[in-house]
Amino acid sequence: MALVNLLIVLSVLIVATLWKRFSRREQIPKGLKKLPGPKGWPILGSVPEIPEALGWIKFSDWAKEYGPIYQCNLAGTNHVWISTDQIAHDLLSKKAAIYSDRPHIPALIDDNRTSAQYLPLLSKNEGWTRQRKFASNIMRHAERLSFSHYPELEAIRMCVELMIEPEHYNHALESFIARVTSRLAWGHSEASDELKQRARELLIGVSPTGALGNKLPPIMALPDWLSTAKAWERRRGKTERAFFNIMQNDVRLDMNEKRAAPSWMKFFFEHSAATGFTGDLEGAYAVGMHGIAGALTIAAPMQAFCLAMCHYPQYLGQLQEELDRVCGERMPTLGDKPNLPFLRAIIREVIRWRPPVPTGIPHYLIQDDVYNGYHIPKGSVMHPLEWAISRDPQQYPDPETFNPLRWLEPEYPTYREPLTQYPTILNMTQFGYGRRTCQGQTVTEADLLVGIGSIAWLFNISKNAQAPLKSEPELPPTPLRSNNKASISYEELITGLSTRSNDDEEDEYVARMPCTFPPPTEDELHEQYFKDLKKQQDAEEEKTQKTREEDPTLHFSTLLIAKPLPFKFSLTVRSRSRAENVMGEFIQKKAEGEFGPSRQYWGPAQGAGKEIGWGKV
Structure with a gap:
């Protein structure tokens, strides 16, 4: 009987939600045209046509068919997809006053638009304004105090882990980023495993293909005992808040005992009155969210770098030649950046070739708008489709091929001088548009330059004979189909x-x-x-x-942050003397207390069966 009642309640909620959405008739003002796009199915719209994996390629294919800006109905919500940098700038940057909000994420219990918990997901309001100002201040503070020594320090530990267990490269790369970000946020690295878990769970909660509440929003209106998805999200939220409070209190204690390392949280306590925050809890979330954001995204390009070097090995030799010439027998540092243009080109091309957020972070339109005769209705979710933007053949000739030389040779449209400054990942489209541009770009640049540079400096990378990869190293993957018969050019x-x-x-x-x-x-x-x-x-x-x-380079995760799925490849030390030097530095730093063990916060089995702890991912 309980099951029957549950089904009845769920059915009523679904029908009511869909009826509310579809009862709205889109009115096109006289003289304007409706954006083109796939017709879709009744009620579900185009949802059945989108594959679970590589959905962004389907959206990119539609851009080739319907034009550089088109719309599609996804379960009653209008989504507008933008596939050129110019249109994205015209709308999201030049008209930022109406395009800077964020859409509602149904699976989160606390409204992402107003709760002041997640700066990247906040709509444009007072909480967003004060937290964005705080973010700008902590990034400048980190740069001024040379927080860049954190990635240089953690690169030593990462290289040792890769030497000992190269098959666990994903763990080593993600731990490197989590440890650096943990140090930036709270001054020490012991929270790295917990930070990775918090990032994984939040990613599920915000991804359209993640939490069930995003696929079927009505279930979030049910009581926890009827909705396991809602119960999971409530526990995730409680655990996240408890973790952020613990980390904040740890820094407060460190400061009281005059032993606090430089961190964003230390900066918050020193300038809390100037932030305008509603209290310490908002400060805990403002810092913690920056920690999660870093742990979520920066490891993906490092994993994509390994993938690229397996299939385009000719560029690894050129990169190693540059590193050997500039760094010699020492590990690369951020201070080497002006002298490492090929490394910077590799990083820029990795992000272009396999963008970590291929669908772009969505914006939300708060009022009706017009673009070149086309009507864009209020309430549309706007997607700067990075997969398509980074494949504009005019800007990136032969876009499907990984080619870092496009940033270094004058015959390419992407070439810029001076090479001591360019190429750079700063201000590239993957970091967003207008008022929603990511403020952690300098942190990302430092992590990737030191992390990827250290890997190439110490290791050779090649495809493993047992790996399930079919194409030969000298043969690039077959380019994807290009449909030039767009209905709007x-x-x-x-x-x-x-x-x-x-x-x-x-x-x-x-x-x-x-x-x-x-x-x-x-x-x-x-x-x-x-x-x-x-x-x-x-x-x-x-x-x-x-x-x-x-195509073995297109095996990616299905969540909002797209990471290459684990694959087999060979990772071997280039120089015994370098390996010994790195190991010696690791032993010394460990003796100094730098490389302590990871901390567990919720007791045995990470809080299994308790009110707070790790959720299933």
């Missing part, structure tokens, strides 16, 4: 004029038809044209799908 969007119609294509098709007697009727020609067109499109789609299945 970029030029058409700018001018508002169409230069080609479907009738033109059909006329060309008729002209190519072989002569027959008696000649086919106009209706027969029309019907045959569309049959052949559908057959051609199906063949192209099948070919594209096969290419993706065979």
Whole structure:
């Protein structure tokens, strides 16, 4: 009986939610056009057409079909996808006053838009304003006090872990980032494992393909005992708050005992009155969220670097030559940055080639808008589609190929001087647009330069013979299909004029038809044209799908932050003397107390069965 009641309640909630969404009729003002896009299904919209894995490629394919800005209905919400940097700037930067809010994330119990818990997910309000100012201040403070020695210190431990257990490279890379971020946030690294877990759980909570509450929002209206997804989220939230409070109190104690290392939390206590925060809890979240944000994203490009070097090994040799010339027998440091343009090019190209947030972080439109004759309705979720933006063939010739030389040789449109400064990842599109630009760019740059540089300085990377990878190192993966028959070209969007119609294509098709007697009727020609067109499109789609299945560089996680799935490859030390030097530094720093063990916060089994602790991920 309880199950029947649950199903009835759930059904009513679902129907009510969908009816509320679909009862709104989109009104297109006179003289404006509706954005193109897939028609979709009743109620669900285009949801059934989007694959669980590599969904961003489907959105990119639609951009090739419908044009550089299009819309689609996803379960009653209008989503607008932007596939060029120019349009993203025109809307999200130049019109930031109406495009800077964030959409509601149903799976979070506390409203992400107003709770002041998650700065990147806050809508534009007073909490967002004061926390953004605080973020700017702590980043400048970190740069001024040379917090860059944190990644240089943790790179030693990372290299030792890679030497001892190279097969656990994912753990080593993610721990490197978590330890650096933990030091930045609270002054010490012992919270790194907990920080990784907090990041994993929050990522599930905010990802469209993660928590069930994002796929089926009505379940979040049910009581906890009827909704395991809601109960899981409530426990996650309680554990996160407890963790942030513990870390804040630890720094307070360190400061009282005059032994606090430089950190963002220490800065908060020293300037708490100037922040305008509502209390210490907001400060705990402001610092903790920056810790989680760093732990979430920065490891992904490091993992993608290993993937790229397995399939484009010619660039690893060039990178190692530069590192050997500049650094010699010592590990690279952030101070080497001006003299390492090839390393910076590798990092920039890794992020372009396999962006860690391929769908972009969504914006939310707070009022109706017009773009070149097209109506964009209020309440639209706006996506700067990074996968497509980073594959603009005009800006990035041969975009599917990993090629760091595009940043270093004058014949490429991406080349900039001086090479002591460029290439740089600062202000690249992956960090966002307008008022939602990521403020942790300098931290990301320092982590990647020192982390990736240290790996290439010490190790050779090559594909393992037993790895499930098929293409040879010298053969780049087959490029993805390019459909140039977009219904709106970029030029058409700018001018508002169409230069080609479907009738033109059909006329060309008729002209190519072989002569027959008696000649086919106009209706027969029309019907045959569309049959052949559908057959051609199906063949192209099948070919594209096969290419993706065979491309070993496209095996990625399905959550909002896309990370390469673990794969087998060979990681071998280049120089015994370097390995011994790194091990010696590790032993010395460990004796000084720098590399202590990770701390457990919730007791045995990480709090299994208790009110707070690790959730299932």
